[in-house]
Structures are given as structure tokens and as C-alpha cells.
Amino acid sequence: xxxxxxxxxxxxxxxxxxxxxxxxxxxxxxxxxxxxxxxxxxxxxxxxxxxxxxxxxxxxxxxxxxxxxxxxxxxxxxxxxxxxxxxxxxxxxxxxxxxxxxxxxxxxxxxxxxxxxxxxxxxxxxxxxxxxxxxxxxxxxxxxxxxxxxxxxxxxxxxxxxxxxxxxxxxxxxxxxxxxxxxxxxxxxxxxxxxxxxxxxxxxxxxxxxxxxxxxxxxxxxxxxxxxxxxxxxxxxxxxxxxxxxxxxxxxxxxxxxxxxxxxxxxxxxxxxxxxxxxxxxxxxxxxxxxxxxxxxxxxxxxxxxxxxxxxxxxxxxxxxxxxxxxxxxxxxxxxxxxxxxxxxxxxxxxxxxxxxxxxxxxxxxxxxxxxxxxxxxxxxxxxxxxxxxxxxxxxxxxxxxxxxxxxxxxxxxxxxxxxxxxxxxxxxxxxxxxxxxxxxxxxxxxxxxxxxxxxxxxxxxxxxxxxxxxxxxxxxxxxxxxxxxxxxxxxxxxxxxxxxxxxxxxxxxxxxxxxxxxxxxxxxxxxxxxxxxxxxxxxxxxxx
Amino acid sequence: xxxxxxxxxxxxxxxxxxxxxxxxxxxxxxxxxxxxxxxxxxxxxxxxxxxxxxxxxxxxxxxxxxxxxxxxxxxxxxxxxxxxxxxxxxxxxxxxxxxxxxxxxxxxxxxxxxxxxxxxxxxxxxxxxxxxxxxxxxxxxxxxxxxxxxxxxxxxxxxxxxxxxxxxxxxxxxxxxxxxxxxxxxxxxxxxxxxxxxxxxxxxxxxxxxxxxxxxxxxxxxxxxxxxxxxxxxxxxxxxxxxxxxxxxxxxxxxxxxxxxxxxxxxxxxxxxxxxxxxxxxxxxxxxxxxxxxxxxxxxxxxxxxxxxxxxxxxxxxxxxxxxxxxxxxxxxxxxxxxxxxxx
Numbered sequence: 001x002x003x004x005x006x007x008x009x010x011x012x013x014x015x016x017x018x019x020x021x022x023x024x025x026x027x028x029x030x031x032x033x034x035x036x037x038x039x040x041x042x043x044x045x046x047x048x049x050x051x052x053x054x055x056x057x058x059x060x061x062x063x064x065x066x067x068x069x070x071x072x073x074x075x076x077x078x079x080x081x082x083x084x085x086x087x088x089x090x091x092x093x094x095x096x097x098x099x100x101x102x103x104x105x106x107x108x109x110x111x112x113x114x115x116x117x118x119x120x121x122x123x124x125x126x127x128x129x130x131x132x133x134x135x136x137x138x139x140x141x142x143x144x145x146x147x148x149x150x151x152x153x154x155x156x157x158x159x160x161x162x163x164x165x166x167x168x169x170x171x172x173x174x175x176x177x178x179x180x181x182x183x184x185x186x187x188x189x190x191x192x193x194x195x196x197x198x199x200x201x202x203x204x205x206x207x208x209x210x211x212x213x214x215x216x217x218x219x220x221x222x223x224x225x226x227x228x229x230x231x232x233x234x235x236x237x238x239x240x241x242x243x244x245x246x247x248x249x250x251x252x253x254x255x256x257x258x259x260x261x262x263x264x265x266x267x268x269x270x271x272x273x274x275x276x277x278x279x280x281x282x283x284x285x286x287x288x289x290x291x292x293x294x295x296x297x298x299x300x301x302x303x304x305x306x307x308x309x310x311x312x313x314x315x316x317x318x319x320x321x322x323x324x325x326x327x328x329x330x331x332x333x334x335x336x337x338x339x340x341x342x343x344x345x346x347x348x349x350x351x352x353x354x355x356x357x358x359x360x361x362x363x364x365x366x367x368x369x370x371x372x373x374x375x376x377x378x379x380x381x382x383x384x385x386x387x388x389x390x391x392x393x394x395x396x397x398x399x400x401x402x403x404x405x406x407x408x409x410x411x412x413x414x415x416x417x418x419x420x421x422x423x424x425x426x427x428x429x430x431x432x433x434x435x436x437x438x439x440x441x442x443x444x445x446x447x448x449x450x451x452x453x454x455x456x457x458x459x460x461x462x463x464x465x466x467x468x469x470x471x472x473x474x475x476x477x478x479x480x481x482x483x484x485x486x487x488x489x490x491x492x493x494x495x496x497x498x499x500x501x502x503x504x505x506x507x508x509x510x511x512x513x514x515x516x517x518x519x520x521x522x523x524x525x526x527x528x529x530x531x532x533x534x535x536x537x538x539x540x541x542x543x544x545x
Numbered sequence: 546x547x548x549x550x551x552x553x554x555x556x557x558x559x560x561x562x563x564x565x566x567x568x569x570x571x572x573x574x575x576x577x578x579x580x581x582x583x584x585x586x587x588x589x590x591x592x593x594x595x596x597x598x599x600x601x602x603x604x605x606x607x608x609x610x611x612x613x614x615x616x617x618x619x620x621x622x623x624x625x626x627x628x629x630x631x632x633x634x635x636x637x638x639x640x641x642x643x644x645x646x647x648x649x650x651x652x653x654x655x656x657x658x659x660x661x662x663x664x665x666x667x668x669x670x671x672x673x674x675x676x677x678x679x680x681x682x683x684x685x686x687x688x689x690x691x692x693x694x695x696x697x698x699x700x701x702x703x704x705x706x707x708x709x710x711x712x713x714x715x716x717x718x719x720x721x722x723x724x725x726x727x728x729x730x731x732x733x734x735x736x737x738x739x740x741x742x743x744x745x746x747x748x749x750x751x752x753x754x755x756x757x758x759x760x761x762x763x764x765x766x767x768x769x770x771x772x773x774x775x776x777x778x779x780x781x782x783x784x785x786x787x788x789x790x791x792x793x794x795x796x797x798x799x800x801x802x803x804x805x806x807x808x809x810x811x812x813x814x815x816x817x818x819x820x821x822x823x824x825x826x827x828x829x830x831x832x833x834x835x836x837x838x839x840x841x842x843x844x845x846x847x848x849x850x851x852x853x854x855x856x857x858x859x860x861x862x863x864x865x866x867x868x869x870x871x872x873x874x875x876x877x878x879x880x881x882x883x884x885x886x887x888x889x
């Protein structure tokens with residue numbers, strides 16, 4: 001068996017280790033941190049590296065001899081560090097840093113304990129920093145004198161070497177602390193989820209990651225996900241969490257970029273000088289400025305115009321920007337969360353989104369699943385909505401069992417699309433609650449709501465598209481239709497619908513070729529062009545009319 | 546393998562040392578569990594580990610669990626070899642205890658040994674060098690042992706730094722049985738105070754107090770010696786010794802911080818007064834220490850005071866290793882008789 005060596009590093013204490021007079025044997029009756037450390041019956045120091053200054057040569061000699069006397073197992077090395085002023089932070093840190101850099105640490109075979117009981121407070125701080133940053137790959141060692149008077153313990157009449165404790169800076173190793181951390185994590189995650197006991201494993205894992213990132217990083221976060229997946233709610237919760245835990249003390253400023261239009265877009269975000277453009281009556285600080293030391297949530301960031309994208313990038317990188325019409329940069333140090341429901345990569349491809357801005361905000365990207373992808377969370381969300389409603393409206397609404405089962409069965413069905421995600425679910429609960437007689441949602445309300453939801457999801461253009469294509473069936477057999485590319489079918493259907501609204505072939509031709517005919521210098525024959533087109537499908541104006 | 550199993554729950558370091566001694570002389574391996582089970586810090590402390598390592602070294606043996614704080618140990622000796630050995634005990638652990646643990650094995654080795662032991666030489670809770678050389682060793686010499694023990698430097702707790710030099714000649718033919726049933730005539734009475742870095746006046750006062758108590762008990766003391774010795778740390782030991790024709794008894798008390806010289810002196814004096822009063826031949830501590838050598842001799846008996854729990858535990862352990870029978874019985878006059886005989 002290979003036994004690891006225990007190596008202690010520490011300063012020789014000029015007061016406590018000297019214990020008054022060096023030459024006097026009474027020193028053995030006193031608690032001397034460095035010597036006592038080597039006197040524990042259940043703790044062997046295999047090697048001790050002692051730091052001292054030139055002025056304390058006699059002291060280090062006595063300490064070395066005393067350790068050898070009482071602890072023959074211990075190898076003693078004394079290092080004179082080039083510290084001129086033991087109270088000067090830079091001086092001490094440099095001295096210890098140089099020692100640590102030059103020391104041949106062998107953590108595979110040796111355990112290092114950094115004794116922080118001796119030395120000036122400055123020395124103790126430096127040792128802590130070096131250990132914490134792993135320049136010294138060890139743990140801290142703290143020793144304390146025996147309780148009772150003058151180096152005696154009550155139980156034993158003999159001088160005791162006191163007590164010591166090893167402080168591992170890996171806080172997760174302490175059971176009680178670990179429990180606390182776990183509780184705190186849970187609390188934070190719970191907070192991000194609005195206290196909803198979500199069951200979706202993907203979603204919970206996502207929240208766990210977001211919690212870590214939200215608390216440890218101030219870099220931009222990108223939340224992707226369909227409308228209604230809860231991006232803006234999550235952004236607000238991240239802000240509140242940072243407010244509680246990270247001392248974020250600015251404002252939460254929220255903007256949906258899809259609402260920005262024209263001149264006012266830049267001004268809304270970056271502010272303007274009075275008179276910068278027509279209608280700019282007063283100075284306006286802009287949302288970036290408002291979010292200084294706070295958090296800015298830009299939803300639908302993909303809708304941001306090209307100029308605004310460039311300005312935002314600069315603001316992120318330099319923490320300053322130029323308000324519209326101003327040549328004086330404005331400062332703002334804000335944290336950014338961006339939301340998007342579309343794949344920004346595609347927007348980059350089509351030239352609608354800046355590559356460099358995307359790289360800047362794509363550091364922490366989280367994809368929020370749609371409600372359809374986390375149907376197991378529907379039940380907890382319904383409970384949450386009902387509880388919220390009870391809290392804000394002051395009366396409780398509940399489902400009867402049958403109604404609840406009916407609604408959940410519908411909600412969890414694979415072909416229930418939940419196109420509006422949580423927005424739809426919340427609206428459904430709100431409507432059912434409002435309509436429920438005496439606060440009781442019955443099967444009747446549920447059935448009505450299901451019809452309503454399905455009607456909502458029936459997009460009008462989808463319905464039209466279906467009807468619009470029906471005309472093909474009027475004129476052609478299934479056999480014939482199947483020979484036409486699906487790509488060509490709508491064109492034909494549209495042509496047919498225009499012909500049916502036109503009195504003559506020429507009128508229909510003018511409508512259908514309205515753009516190209518303008519460019520032609522010669523008088524175009526639209527009717528002929530249309531006739532030939534129809535002939536390809538075996539159709540004629542007359543047949544269609 | 547049918548290994549001896551020893552439960553350390555009720556024992557201390559002595560149970561471990563005696564087990565090591567017995568294992569070394571018999572060649573019998575043993576396993577011990579719950580080492581120093583009821584101590585505040587159970588398991589092997591540094592001084593015990595030094596003893597285990599020394600036993601390994603002189604016997605070429607091996608051990609499992611020979612690490613600090615271990616509460617389980619398996620020890621298997623090979624052949625004990627005499628030679629020049631040196632062991633240092635940290636935390637001013639007792640060199641005298643280590644000497645007693647190794648001595649039986651070295652006596653039975655084929656080669657002579659010199660043993661230099663460094664650490665404490667005068668520790669409370671352990672026999673002192675004076676006790677070994679004046680009480681314990683003379684009995685062993687009577688039993689045929691050729692041993693010398695020299696104090697090179699005093700070592701007191703907690704500094705230590707003391708040193709013993711021991712010479713051990715092979716005891717060919719083994720130890721001889723001994724009977725100690727009568728003290729014989731008193732030859733020498735002595736009060737001795739040994740001090741290091743303690744004013745002479747303290748020692749003189751302590752000596753005078755012991756003298757006072759013992760004179761009142763009808764003891765004509767020839768002399769009080771107050772010795773001032775050099776040592777790393779401070780120390781103060783008060784001894785009262787009665788050398789009789791057959792045996793020597795020495796009672797000892799230690800000066801400690803927070804304990805008055807007067808109390809130290811009284812402790813040493815009262816212990817001697819008890820010994821005188823019972824009329825026992827062998828004092829309580831010596832009885833404990835002689836059990837093992839007499840058991841090795843195979844037979845012997847002595848009269849002593851009421852045995853301590855320590856002695857009873859020790860006797861039980863010895864009978865686990867050796868084919869001897871140890872009888873401890875109270876006599877009519879309040880003395881106790883310890884008889885060792887070959888088991889039937």
C-alpha cells in the first residue's frame with residue numbers, strides 16, 4: 001500500500017511560535033501553533049515547509065529543533081522568503097507566489113495542507129488566495145489552542161496540542177452546505193418555473209441549465225421557441241432571480257422588436273436628441289439607457305432592422321451607443337436576453353440578420369419546447385392557472401372530475417396542436433373559469449371550449465386554400481389532377497378563379513399578366529398566352545365559365 | 546488459518562503492546578479489532594504505530610492496518626532477529642513501554658541486540674526509566690536475563706527528546722521460574738526527586754514532604770536526593786523507593802502544571818505507605834509487568850496487592866497465546882497470590 005505523505009506549509013509565527021523566550025524550556029508548556037501541529041497523537045506531519053524572514057533565524061532554528069525533538073517523523077524545511085514588509089499585500093503575495101511557482105508539488109503522492117493560523121493577516125489572505133486559485137494544490141489547515149487556561153485541557157492535566165481542522169474549499173463536500181445548496185438550486189429552479197411542478201424531463205433539465213447560467217454568467221442569453229412557449233415570462237423570472245441572488249439592481253426592460261417601425265425604432269431603443277427628426281420634441285433616453293445596470297429583454301429579435309442590429313452590437317461590445325441625432329455616446333451597462341421564434345441562422349442566410357450579432361448573442365442558447373412537446377406539463381399548468389385565478393380574482397374555480405378528465409384527454413391527444421402554446425392553454429382555462437357556474441367547470445364547459453379551440457386553430461387561409469383548390473375537382477378528374485405537379489396546381493386553381501370572375505379571356509389575361517405586360521413595348525397578346533396555358537391542361541375559357 | 550482474535554474494546558495501548566510481545570515470542574500471528582475502543586480517540590496513535598512498526602522491523606514480519614487511527618490490525622511476525630535498532634517515538638511517547646514490548650522477543654533471539662529508543666523516558670501513565678532499571682530489570686536478571694539499560698538523556702512529556710540505550714544478550718535456555726513470596730530484609734530506603742528546569746527549592750520541598758509522611762508511617766529514611774537534570778522540556782518526578790533483599794518497589798508521582806508540589810509529594814508518599822501497609826512483596830505495577838516474563842518462564846509465583854483490572858486483562862491475554870495457567874487468588878491476610886504453572 002502506498003501511503004500518501006502529509007505536507008504542511010505555513011509561516012513561523014513570530015509571536016505564538018516564539019512563546020515568549022526561545023531558550024526557556026517553558027515554551028513547551030505553551031501552545032505554539034507550528035510545533036503543536038506536530039504533537040498530535042493521531043496526526044503525523046511527514047514534512048513541513050516553514051516560511052520565515054531573515055530577521056527570525058534564531059526562532060526558525062529553535063522551531064526546527066523542537067519539531068525534530070517531539071516529532072521525529074517530521075522532515076522540516078525552512079524557506080526564507082524575500083518579504084520586506086509582512087503587512088504589504090503585494091510583497092507577501094509575490095513572495096508566496098514565487099515559492100509556489102518554484103515548488104515541486106506532487107499531488108499524486110502528497111497531500112498539502114496550508115496552515116493559516118500563523119503569519120500576518122495579509123499572509124493568511126495571500127495563502128488563502130493561492131490555495132483557492134489552486135496555485136497551491138491543497139486544503140487549508142486551521143489550528144486553535146486548547147480550551148481552558150494556559151494550554152491545559154480540563155480532562156487531561158497535560159499540555160494539549162489543541163485542535164485543528166482541515167478546511168476544504170470545495171464547499172459541496174460539506175454535507176450541511178451541500179444540502180443547503182441543493183435546496184437553493186431547487187428554490188431557484190422552482191422560481192424560474194413559477195413554482196409549477198413541471199414533469200417534462202427535457203424542460204426540467206433546460207431550467208436546471210438556465211438556472212446555472214442565469215446565476216453564473218452575465219453574458220447574453222438567447223431564448224428560442226414558438227410564440228406562447230413562455231419566453232418573456234422566463235426572461236422576467238431570470239431578471240428577478242438575478243435581482244435576488246446576484247445583486248442586479250437596474251430595471252427590467254422588455255420590448256417586442258416586431259412592434260418597432262421606421263424612424264421610431266432606433267429612437268425607441270437608443271433614444272434621441274431633441275429635434276433629431278420630425279416629432280422629436282424632447283430628449284428621449286431610450287430603452288437601452290433605461291436598462292442600465294439592469295436587464296433588457298428583446299423578444300422577436302429577428303425582426304430588428306439592419307441599422308438597429310449594428311447599433312445593438314456596438315452597444316453590447318462597448319457598453320455605449322449614439323442616440324439618434326447625437327454625437328455624444330451614451331453609456332449603458334445592461335444584460336441582454338433575446339427571444340426569437342424563428343431560426344436566426346436562416347435569417348443570416350437570407351441576409352436579414354447580422355452574423356456578428358448572432359455570434360454575440362448565441363453564447364447561451366436555450367430552446368424552449370412548445371406545449372405540444374411537453375404535454376405532461378399541461379396538468380400542473382392548469383392547476384397553476386386555477387390557483388393564480390383564485391389568488392387574483394378571489395374565488396376558487398375547480399373542475400369536476402369528469403370534466404377534468406375530458407379536458408386532459410383532449411389536451412394530451414397527439415393531434416391537439418396547441419398552436420398558441422401556453423397562451424392558448426391559459427386562455428382556455430380563463431374562459432372555462434369565467435363560464436363555470438358556481439365555480440365548477442363541468443363537461444359542458446369543457447366541450448364548448450374544445451370546439452372553440454379547434455375553431456381557433458382552423459386557420460382561415462387554410463380553410464380557403466382547401467376551397468380554392470376545389471375548383472380543380474370541378475373541371476378535372478382525379479386521374480387528370482394526379483398528372484399535374486402539386487407545384488402547378490395552385491397556379492391553375494388561381495387562374496381558374498380569375499377566369500370565373502372575368503367576362504372575357506382578354507380581361508382575365510390582363511389581370512393575370514398585369515406586371516409583365518407593362519414591360520413589353522409591343523402590345524402583348526394576353527389572351528393567346530392564357531389560351532395556350534389552359535390548353536396544356538385540356539381546358540378552355542368556355543369550359544371554365 | 547486459525548488466527549488468534551483479540552477484542553480491543555475494553556483495552557488500551559497496553560493490550561496491543563502485550564499482544565505484539567506475545568506474538569513475537571510465540572511466532573503466532575493475531576488480529577485485533579476495536580483497538581483502544583473506548584478511548585476518546587480510538588485506534589492506533591503515533592506511539593502505538595511506532596510499536597507496531599518496531600515489531601515488524603525486529604521480526605521481519607508484516608501487518609495490515611498499520612496506519613494512524615486504524616482500529617483493526619493483523620500482525621504476523623517472522624523470525625525475531627537481534628541486532629542494532631533505533632526507534633524514535635513522536636509526541637514524547639514512552640520509550641520504557643516500547644522497551645518492555647520488545648525485550649522478551651530480543652531475549653529469545655539468537656543474536657545480541659542494542660536498542661536505542663528516543664522519546665519520553667519519564668512519562669506519567671508509564672513506568673519510568675528508574676522503575677525499569679531498579680525494580681523490573683533486577684527481577685529479570687534473577688530469572689537469567691543478561692540485560693543492561695542506560696539513560697542517555699532525560700525526556701519529559703510533552704517535549705520528549707530523551708534517549709535510552711539498551712543491551713540485550715540472548716537468553717539461551719530461556720528465562721528461569723521465580724518465586725517472590727517474601728520481601729526479605731529492607732536494605733535501602735530512598736526518596737528521590739528528579740527535576741529539569743524546575744527550581745531546586747521545589748524539589749527540596751517535595752522531598753521534605755514525602756519524608757514527613759513516611760516518617761510518620763514509621764519509615765527511617767536514609768536520604769533524600771534532589772537531582773537537577775538537563776532535558777529539552779521541564780519535568781518533575783517524585784519517587785519513593787524501598788529496596789528489600791528480594792525485590793524493590795518504587796512509587797512515583799509527576800509534577801504537573803496546576804498541581805502543587807505538596808500534592809505531588811503526597812501522592813508518591815501515600816502510594817509507598819499503602820505498599821508498606823499491605824505487606825505485599827510485589828507492588829501493583831511490577832506485578833503487572835512480571836506476568837509476561839514469568840509466563841514465558843513457564844512457572845513462578847508471587848504475592849502482591851489486590852490486582853488491577855489491567856493485570857486481569859493481561860493474564861487472560863497471556864493464556865490465549867501461551868500454554869500456561871495463571872491463578873490469581875486472595876490470601877487470608879488480604880494479600881493476593883499469583884501463580885503461573887504449565888497448563889495441564
